[in-house]
Amino acid sequence: MAAYKPVVVQAFPKLGEKITQDTLYWRGYKTPVQIKEFGAVNKIHFSPVLPYNYAVTASSRIHIYGRYSQEPIKTFSRFKDAAYCATYRDDGNLLVAGSEEGSIRLFDVSGRAPLRQFDGPTKAVHVVGFLSDKYRIFSGGDDYSSSLWDIPNGTEIISYSEHTDYVRCGCASKVNADVFITGSYDHTVKLFDARTKSSVMTIEHGHPVESVLLFQSGGLLVSAGGRYVKVWDILKGGQLLVSLKNHHKTVTCLCLNSSGQRLLSGSLDRHVKIYSTTSYKVVHSFNYATSILSLALSPEDETIVVGMTNGVLNVKHRKPEERKEESQKKRQPAYRTYVKGRTYMPKQEDFCVSKPIKRVLRKYDKLLKSFQSSKALDAVLEPPIRLHTPEVTVAVMQELHRRGTLRSALAGRDEKQINLLLTFVARRVIEPRFTPVLITVADMIADIYQPVVGQSAIVDRQFLKLQEAIGKEIDYQEELLEVLGMMDTLFATFTEKSAAYPEENKSNGLTETVETNRNN
Secondary structure (H helix, E strand, O other): OOOOOOOOOOOOOOOOOOOOHHHHHHOOEOOOEEEEOOOOEEEEEEOOOOOOOEEEEEOOEEEEEOOOOOOOOEEEOOOOOOEEEEEEOOOOOEEEEEEOOOOEEEEEOOOOOEEEEEOOOOOOEEEEEEOOOOOEEEEEEOOOOEEEEEOOOOEEEEEEOOOOOOEEEEEEOOOOOOEEEEEEOOOEEEEEEOOOOOEEEEEEOOOOEEEEEEOOOOOEEEEEEOOEEEEEEHHHOOEEEEEEOOOOOOEEEEEEOOOOOEEEEEEOOOEEEEEEOOOOOEEEEEEOOOOEEEEEEOHHHOEEEEEEOOOEEEEEEEOOOHHHHHHHHHHHHHHHHHHOOOOOOOOOOOOOOOOOOOOOOOHHHHHHHOOOHHHHHHHHOOHHHHHHOHHHHHHHHHHHHHHOOHHHHHOOOOHHHHHHHHHHHHHHOOOOOOHHHHHHHHHHHHHHOHHHOOOOHHHHHHHHHHHHHHHHHHHHHHHHHHHHHHHHHHHHHHHHHHHHHHHHHHHHHHHHHHHHHHHO
């Protein structure tokens, strides 16, 4: 008896992933470290100075982590309720944070008790930050106000009440010490100058604004809200340069890399997108387990930290390059050992001993070997195979048809199994690689279960979907044939014209030759 031959699954070419310099650069991070916080992480901010510690704001605490530490090296917990937006000053010595009770607290990084507490806002303060002169603080909160505070005196300098909804984001200009920007749920971004009593510019984003960011030059502003990331030219009065819509859910945070040539955006759709700041096209993306609330990138892009809604902090460190070279040098002797004798050619008097290869059959092959056609078809209709490797399902159907047992395998099924079969056929029948086999399967299903049509609403619905899918594909093919006919006509016209030009030139040459001979 001949040995059983496994089902041959036809291999189809796949589009290879385009490997770019950005892909190699952003893939150069180690396996992420997961740190569990007490609540949703609403802000992550790196210290601008060495050793580049970062502050994580979650629940009623602010944790300071070292770059490589998995436990906080310092904790600020003097908050009665939730803390918000802990931000370092440019020298890395001070840290400011807002709170749910409406107060703003200023901490010395080397101490624990707050140096200053600014009271005045009547509701939660979600946005705080330092102006570039290092002696003033801006804030924004749920009382719709934006304020400036003086650090040495501990007093409020000025308050703006121009927003008509919660103020949830803001940033300060690095170029001008009097300029800061706030974004609000009233769909606007406002630019304030501390020397004036009102805002100097208002930009309409079109959605509740979740994050704003200024480029290092101070001339370009990025706003995020809804599914949109928009770039504005401040020097041209707030002119919209580009609107990006690459996320499927609300964009919650923005970040620039150390060179300013890449823009990062995090979203509730669990993705971080990386854009080129010259073309504003997505050059890479990261996928995370849950929705993203905050994002930070360390100086020199050495560490990426992402905070999520479930309180998990995801930390990725860049792989060192020197260790790669060392490991490659160590592996060289082992490689020579393994390839030793590989190129040896046996002589005529040598006796070759072949090692028997044990072939492991898959579940559907075992069932086909024992002639259990119906169970083999059930095996390849399981979700992992049906969804991820449909070519295996189609290959088994083709094998059953070759054996003449496909009809018996399709027959005798209940409502749920018929629904599963029709769903698969309706979804994959329009793919050219599967069409020849699945058309046969669809004909058999319709022939077998025609007497029970009308008895099940679910099965009837799937038959209608199959009819609709095939009808659309036929219309599409007819349109393609029309286009192909037009192109054939155009190509034929071009061919006739190109063939006519040499004949004309040839006839002109003959005429000239005859006339010359007559004259002679």
